[in-house]
Amino acid sequence: MATAATHQTARTLAQDGQDGQDGTQADVDDTAAYERAFDAAVAADERVEPRDWMPDAYRATLVRQIAQHAHSEIIGMQPEANWITRAPSLRRKAILMAKVQDEAGHGLYLYSAAETLGTGREELLDKLHTGRQKYSSIFNYPTLTWADVGAIGWLVDGAAITNQVPLCRCSYGPYARAMVRICKEESFHQRQGYELLLALSRGTPEQHAMAQDAVDRWWWPSLMMFGPPDDESAHSAQSMAWKIKRHSNDELRQRFVDICVPQAESLGLTLPDPDLRWNEEREHHDFGPIDWTEFWDVLKGNGPCNEQRITQRRRAHDEGAWVREAASAYAAKHSASGAGRGVEQA
Amino acid sequence: MTNTDWPLWEVFVRSRRGLSHTHAGSLHAPDAEFALRNARDLYTRRGEGVSIWVVPSSAITASSPDEKDPFFEPSADKPYRHPTFYEIPEGVKHL
Numbered sequence: 001m002a003t004a005a006t007h008q009t010a011r012t013l014a015q016d017g018q019d020g021q022d023g024t025q026a027d028v029d030d031t032a033a034y035e036r037a038f039d040a041a042v043a044a045d046e047r048v049e050p051r052d053w054m055p056d057a058y059r060a061t062l063v064r065q066i067a068q069h070a071h072s073e074i075i076g077m078q079p080e081a082n083w084i085t086r087a088p089s090l091r092r093k094a095i096l097m098a099k100v101q102d103e104a105g106h107g108l109y110l111y112s113a114a115e116t117l118g119t120g121r122e123e124l125l126d127k128l129h130t131g132r133q134k135y136s137s138i139f140n141y142p143t144l145t146w147a148d149v150g151a152i153g154w155l156v157d158g159a160a161i162t163n164q165v166p167l168c169r170c171s172y173g174p175y176a177r178a179m180v181r182i183c184k185e186e187s188f189h190q191r192q193g194y195e196l197l198l199a200l201s202r203g204t205p206e207q208h209a210m211a212q213d214a215v216d217r218w219w220w221p222s223l224m225m226f227g228p229p230d231d232e233s234a235h236s237a238q239s240m241a242w243k244i245k246r247h248s249n250d251e252l253r254q255r256f257v258d259i260c261v262p263q264a265e266s267l268g269l270t271l272p273d274p275d276l277r278w279n280e281e282r283e284h285h286d287f288g289p290i291d292w293t294e295f296w297d298v299l300k301g302n303g304p305c306n307e308q309r310i311t312q313r314r315r316a317h318d319e320g321a322w323v324r325e326a327a328s329a330y331a332a333k334h335s336a337s338g339a340g341r342g343v344e345q346a
Numbered sequence: 347m348t349n350t351d352w353p354l355w356e357v358f359v360r361s362r363r364g365l366s367h368t369h370a371g372s373l374h375a376p377d378a379e380f381a382l383r384n385a386r387d388l389y390t391r392r393g394e395g396v397s398i399w400v401v402p403s404s405a406i407t408a409s410s411p412d413e414k415d416p417f418f419e420p421s422a423d424k425p426y427r428h429p430t431f432y433e434i435p436e437g438v439k440h441l
Contacts, residue, residue: 051408098391105388112372115354121374178371185392328351331376 047173050116070110071135109178140303147214153193155222166246226253354403359395
C-alpha cells in the first residue's frame with residue numbers, strides 16, 4: 001500500500017542501513033541481517049513490499065526501470081493520438097480513444113508503483129522533461145499512415161506484452177501488481193491492432209499495400225524493443241538475480257518472433273526479413289541481424305521524432321498547469337466546509 | 347503551484363455487491379471528490395467496480411513492516427484455534 005507513512009518507514013529503514021556503513025558495529029550487523037533476510041525472501045520467491053528493507057541498488061534499479069516504463073506509456077500516447085481525428089470510422093475512433101486513455105492509465109499505475117519506492121511523480125516527470133530519464137526508443141518513430149495504428153497495436157503492443165507478462169511475477173510487489181492490470185488491458189490493444197491490419201490487408205490493393213508498408217517499417221524497431229543482445233545488456237544479470245527480470249532480452253525476442261510468424265501469415269502480410277525461416281534443430285525461427293547502430297542512435301536522441309515527442313510532452317504539461325492550479329484552488333476554497341463535499345461518505 | 351501539493355489517496359473498489367472493498371491502488375488528487383472521479387477513470391474503466399472508497403493515505407496506520415515480528419506471534423502458537431487441531435473418530439458426521 002502506497003501510504004505516506006509507508007514511504008517514511010521504508011526510507012528510514014534504508015537510511016538506517018546506509019548509516020551502518022560508517023556507524024557502529026551494531027549497525028553493520030543490522031545491515032547484514034537485513035540483507036540476508038532480503039536475499040532469502042527473493043530466493044524463496046516471496047514478494048518484496050514497500051516497507052521492507054531493500055538494498056539501495058535494488059531500489060534504484062526499480063525506480064529506473066519503472067520510471068522508464070511509465071514514461072513510455074505516456075509518450076506512447078502521442079504517435080497514436082496523432083490519428084484520432086482522422087480515424088476512418090466512428091468505431092475505430094472510439095477504440096483508439098479508449099486505447100490512448102488506457103496508456104495514460106498505465107502511466108499512472110506505474111508512477112504510483114515508483115512512488116512506493118519514495119520517488120514522486122513530479123520528480124520523475126521533471127527528469128523526463130529534462131532528458132535525464134528515457135522512454136522506449138520505439139516511440140521516436142513517426143506514424144505516417146492509418147495502418148501504423150494497426151502495426152503499433154499488433155507489433156509494438158505485442159512486443160510489450162511479451163516483455164511484460166513475466167513482469168507480473170517480478171519480485172517487487174507493487175510493480176508486479178501494476179503489471180497484472182496492464183497486461184489485462186494490453187490484450188485489447190493488441191487485438192484491435194491485429195483486426196485493423198486484417199481489415200486493410202483484405203481491402204483494396206492500396207489498403208493492402210499500406211498495411212504491408214506499416215509492417216515493413218515497424219518490424220525491426222519492434223524487435224529492438226527487447227533491448228540489446230544479452231552479452232551487451234548492462235543491467236540484465238543483476239536484474240535477473242533479483243528476480244525483477246525473469247527472462248533474458250534474446251530469449252524474449254525469440255519468443256516474440258516465433259509468435260509473430262504465423263500471425264503474419266494469417267494476416268496475409270510478410271515480415272521484412274529475407275533470413276527469417278524455421279530452424280528444425282532449434283525449434284525456433286532464425287532471423288536476420290538487427291541494426292543496433294540504429295537502436296543506439298535513436299536512443300541517443302537522433303530518431304525521427306525524439307525532439308517532437310519531448311517538446312509536445314513539455315507543452316502538454318505546461319498548458320495543463322492552469323487546470324492543476326484551478327483544482328488546487330477549488331480544493332483549498334472548499335476545505336473549510338469539510339473534505340468530501342458532495343460525496344457520499346463510506 | 348504543482349500537484350506535488352496534492353495529497354495521496356488509497357483507492358478501494360467493490361467489484362460487485364456481496365463482496366468487500368479491496369485495495370486497488372493509489373492516486374493524487376486535490377480533494378475527495380476529485381479523488382473519487384479520478385479513481386473511477388483510473389481503476390474502473392472496464393466495469394471492475396460498483397462502489398469506490400477513497401481514503402487519504404495519511405489517515406492509514408500500518409503495522410510494522412516485518413510480517414514475522416512479535417506483533418503476529420500470539421496467533422502462531424495457538425494451533426488449537428484451528429479445527430484441524432482436534433482428533434475426531436472416523437465416521438462421525440457433520441462435525
